[in-house]
Amino acid sequence: MKQDAGLYVHIPFCDHKCIYCDFYSIIKDDNKTIYLKNLLNEINHFSSIYSTFHQFKTIYFGGGTPSLMEPEYLGSIISHLKSKFQISEDAEITMETNPGTVSFDKLKRFREQGINRISIGIQSFDKKDLKFLTRIHTGEAAVQTVHDAYEAGFRDISIDLIFNLPGQTKRKWKKNLEIATSLPVTHISAYSLILEKGTILNKMVLKGEVEMQDVEIDSQLYEITMDFLAEKGFEHYEVSNYCKPGYECKHNQIYWDCLNYLSFGTSAHSYMDGKRWWNFSALTIYNTAVMNKDYAIAGSEELTQHDLYEEYIMLGLRSRGLKFKRGEKNPGLLGIGSEAWYMERKQIINQLVAAGKMVIDGDWLKLTRDGFLVCDEIVERLL
Ligand code: SF4
Structure with a gap:
């Protein structure tokens, strides 16, 4: 019997850098043509090894901001993946996007390319929060993007929100949740702001320019989130994730169930049969490696039985149990x-x-x- 598995494609291009972000992303996209060529070659390489024994249930375009690409760009990757791997007819195909980077027409064209789930990085609807996070959109643009996605034919719409921002009160956070649940969304990821090393925000905190809120407020905002979303019919199915019944993110569930996944592109991490590996993060190094070898692995590790045991317990308890x-x-x-x-x-x-x-x-x-x-x-x- 074939094993269930997932596919991930990293699109590293963004139109600016947000202060809290530690993902690998680059602002210029003049390398996107060569990047596409290398992604397709990398897919060829791994399909020759892993296509036989797996049934792929999901494709996930993460970033970066994948929606900055033309819909046909992602469409050509989907077609290539379908020609190389066994992908379920009803596969969940997700694309991350940000308000302010897609129009209604572009969303419609993404839908026509086979993308059937959209994950929108809203973070907050509040003007001051968005300014602090250095996001380029307004609260109104975020609301409009959700409506545009729905009108474009997306019926599985997820949004990301961040709580415990400096100065964020319970009232302000609850207002965000009220707006979110008034929209046609099926899934909400609500994360507490985390200070990651190397980010602009981390430097600001170290210099005393920003003061983070304490853990007590963080817990209170988390409790408000759980209670409010439960009242609105969202199931709390993972520590930071909530969905309308039947709208769990199938791709993330593959990670949390410790199943296999193959990932392509800069900084992408893969996990197959107890082995994990990760790609080079820098675009130029990734491009050179794929051009020379058809893959761009920067490092790898074999997980011991003890590692697997710990991951299974940790990821299981954080999600379905x-x-x-x-x-x-x-x-x-x-x-x-x-x-x-x-x-x-x-x-x-x-x-x-x-x-x-x-x-x-x-x-x-x-x-x-x-x-x-x-x-x-x-x-x-x-x-
Ligand atoms: S848009 Fe997303 S990936 Fe890009 S810099 Fe901002 S948080 Fe990071």
């Missing part, structure tokens, strides 16, 4: 959820269930709303 069946001798990956595994942790699990932080739901051991608040701590205890 751990498969768990009392009395089973050896179910699940690496024995997780077996009787022996349970007996070793019985006391901790019972304490967490009694404290309302975990629940046993059918065959699954899951975090509750209160458990998500202390997710990292619970993962530590179960490891």
Whole structure:
């Protein structure tokens, strides 16, 4: 039987650099023609190794800002992937975009190229927040992009929001959630602002130009998010992700289920059968490597059974939970959820269930709303 897997394509071009961003992105796109040629060659290389035993369920265009490309640019990559890999008829094909970079007509053309899910980097609808984050769009443009996407035929629309921005009050954050849920969106990713090393924001904080809010406010905003979105019919299916029933992101679920995925382009990370590798980040190095060798691997690692065990527990608890069946001798990956595994942790699990932080739901051991608040701590205890 073929294994389920996903495909990721990185488009590194952006029209500016946001202060909080640590993704690899570049502002000039005059290399995009040669980049496309190299992406297609890289796809050829890996398809000759991995096409036989996998059924690919998803394609995800991330960045960068993939929507800066012409729709036909992404369309040609989709056609090439379809000619090289076994891709499900009903595959989820996502493109990340940013308000202010796409018109209604362009969105329609992306839809015509087969993209059926869109992820819009809105971050906030508030003017001051957007200025602080150095985003180029306004709140009105963000609302318009969601409506345009819907009118263009997208029925699976995700938006990204960021909370715990400096000076952000509970009232202001709730206003963002109210606007978000008034729109035809099926999925919301809400992340707390994280200070990443090497970003402009990090330097500003180190120089004392910006003060981050404390963890107490962060928790309060997170609680507001969980409660508000639950009231509006969104299921909390991963620590930072919420969806209308049936609209989970299938691509991210592949990562969280520790399934295989192949990725192409600068800084792309792949994981196949216990081996992980990653590409060069710099565009010129990536281009040269693919031109010489048909691939651009910068580093790789074999995951040990112990690494896999830790990842499975961590990613499982952050999302759909751990498969768990009392009395089973050896179910699940690496024995997780077996009787022996349970007996070793019985006391901790019972304490967490009694404290309302975990629940046993059918065959699954899951975090509750209160458990998500202390997710990292619970993962530590179960490891
Ligand atoms: S648009 Fe997205 S990828 Fe580009 S710099 Fe801003 S946050 Fe980073």
